[in-house]
Amino acid sequence: MxxxxxxxxxxxxxxxxxxxxxxxxxxxxxxxxxxxxxxxxxxxxxxxxxxxxxxxxxxxxxxxxxxxxxxxxxxxxxxxxxxxxxxxxxxxxxxxxxxxxxxxxxxxxxxxxxxxxxxxxxxxxxxxxxxxxxxxxxPAQAPPQDGPALDLPAGQRVVWLAHTSNPWLQAISAVTGLLAIAVAVGALAGLTDSPVALAATPFALACVLVLGCSSVQARVTERGLDVTFGPLRWPGRHWALEDIESARTENLTPAQVGGWGYRLSGLGTTVMLRGGECLVIRTARGKDFGVSVDDAEHAAALLNSLSAQHTR
Structure with a gap:
C-alpha cells in the first residue's frame, strides 16, 4: 500500500x-x-x-x-x-x-x-x-516435555527454539520506513533542496532500530543460549553453558522492566516484546538477561540440565 x-x-x-x-x-x-x-x-x-x-x-x-x-x-x-x-x-x-x-x-x-x-x-x-x-x-513443531528439569540420555542432541514478535513495533517500523522512502523519493525527484541522506536518515534510522527490536528468536543447544534480533536474525548474543549460572522463568510486564524493546538496567537486560512468561538466565557475572518468549519453562529446564551435564 x-x-x-x-x-x-x-x-x-x-x-x-x-x-x-x-x-x-x-x-x-x-x-x-x-x-x-x-x-x-x-x-x-x-x-x-x-x-x-x-x-x-x-x-x-x-x-x-x-x-x-x-x-x-x-x-x-x-x-x-x-x-x-x-x-x-x-x-x-x-x-x-x-x-x-x-x-x-x-x-x-x-x-x-x-x-x-x-x-x-x-x-x-x-x-x-x-x-x-x-x-x-x-523451528519445527515438537511435542513439549514436562517437568522443571529434563532427563537427557548421554550422547543425545537436543534443541529448543522460540520466536516472538510485536506487531505494534513492526507497524511503527513500517510507517517510519515508508516515510523514509517518501522523503528520499521526493528529494531524488527534485521536490526539495535538502540532500537525500540528510532528509531521509532520521526516518530510516528509526525504521531499522525499531525493526531490530520488534522480533526476537531464542535457541538452546549443547552450545548454550543464542538470542538473535530482527527478521535477519542479526545481531545476536551468545552465552556458553559455562557462562550461565542458572535459568528460570518469570512473569514480567513492560512497566517492571522500563518499557518495550531492548531494556537495560542495573540488574541486567530484558528483551520485552509482550508481557507474561519470560526466560531469565543468571550469568556467571551475576547479571540477569531475560527475553519474552513462549514455552520459557522448558527452555529453562533444558538449560539447567545441559549445564549440569556440562559440569559433570
Whole structure:
C-alpha cells in the first residue's frame, strides 16, 4: 500500500512544476523523449502495474499454500525488485520533466535508469537471502516435555527454539520506513533542496532500530543460549553453558522492566516484546538477561540440565 500511494501521489505532488503531459519514454539511441502521457495517466499507470504485480504474487502464495507463514524467497525478490524499479522509474520521470513547459524538453534519464536497475537488483537479492535465512531457521513443531528439569540420555542432541514478535513495533517500523522512502523519493525527484541522506536518515534510522527490536528468536543447544534480533536474525548474543549460572522463568510486564524493546538496567537486560512468561538466565557475572518468549519453562529446564551435564 505504501508503494502504491507513493507511485500515485508523486506526480500530483509536483504538478505545479510539471507540464500538462509528461515525457514517459526516451529514445535509446538519442536519449531524447519520444513518448508522453497526461499527468493523471503517468500517476496511475505505474500504480496499476504495482497493484497487478502484488495481486499475482498474493494469488501465487495462496495457491502454493505456504503453511509455515514464511514468505518464499522468490516473492520477496520479485516484490523488492518490482517496487524499486517502479519507484525509481516514477522518480526519474518526474525529475526529468520538472520545471519544463513542454514534455519534449524533458531531460535524459539514462543514468537514473542504470542506478535504479542496480538498486533494484540489490534489494531483490537481499529479499531472497532474507527469506531463505528465515526459512532455514523456522523451528519445527515438537511435542513439549514436562517437568522443571529434563532427563537427557548421554550422547543425545537436543534443541529448543522460540520466536516472538510485536506487531505494534513492526507497524511503527513500517510507517517510519515508508516515510523514509517518501522523503528520499521526493528529494531524488527534485521536490526539495535538502540532500537525500540528510532528509531521509532520521526516518530510516528509526525504521531499522525499531525493526531490530520488534522480533526476537531464542535457541538452546549443547552450545548454550543464542538470542538473535530482527527478521535477519542479526545481531545476536551468545552465552556458553559455562557462562550461565542458572535459568528460570518469570512473569514480567513492560512497566517492571522500563518499557518495550531492548531494556537495560542495573540488574541486567530484558528483551520485552509482550508481557507474561519470560526466560531469565543468571550469568556467571551475576547479571540477569531475560527475553519474552513462549514455552520459557522448558527452555529453562533444558538449560539447567545441559549445564549440569556440562559440569559433570
Amino acid at each position: 505504501g508503494v502504491l500511494v507513493l507511485l500515485a501521489a508523486l506526480p500530483p505532488a509536483a504538478s505545479s512544476r510539471l507540464p500538462e503531459r509528461l515525457a514517459t519514454h526516451w529514445n535509446a539511441g538519442s536519449g531524447r523523449p519520444d513518448g508522453s502521457m497526461p499527468l493523471w495517466a503517468a500517476a496511475l499507470f505505474p500504480a496499476l502495474v504495482w497493484a497487478v504485480l502484488t495481486a499475482v504474487v498474493a494469488l501465487a502464495l495462496r495457491r502454493a499454500g505456504t503453511g509455515s507463514g514464511a514468505i518464499p524467497g522468490w516473492a520477496l525478490a520479485g516484490l523488492g525488485f518490482g517496487g524499486v524499479m517502479l519507484l525509481g522509474g516514477q522518480t526519474s520521470i518526474v525529475r526529468a520533466n520538472l520545471d519544463h513547459a513542454d514534455w519534449h524538453d524533458a531531460g535524459p534519464v539514462t543514468s537514473w535508469v542504470v542506478g535504479t536497475l542496480v538498486v533494484a537488483a540489490t534489494v531483490g537479492a537481499l529479499g531472497f537471502l532474507a527469506a531463505q535465512r528465515a526459512l532455514a531457521q523456522t
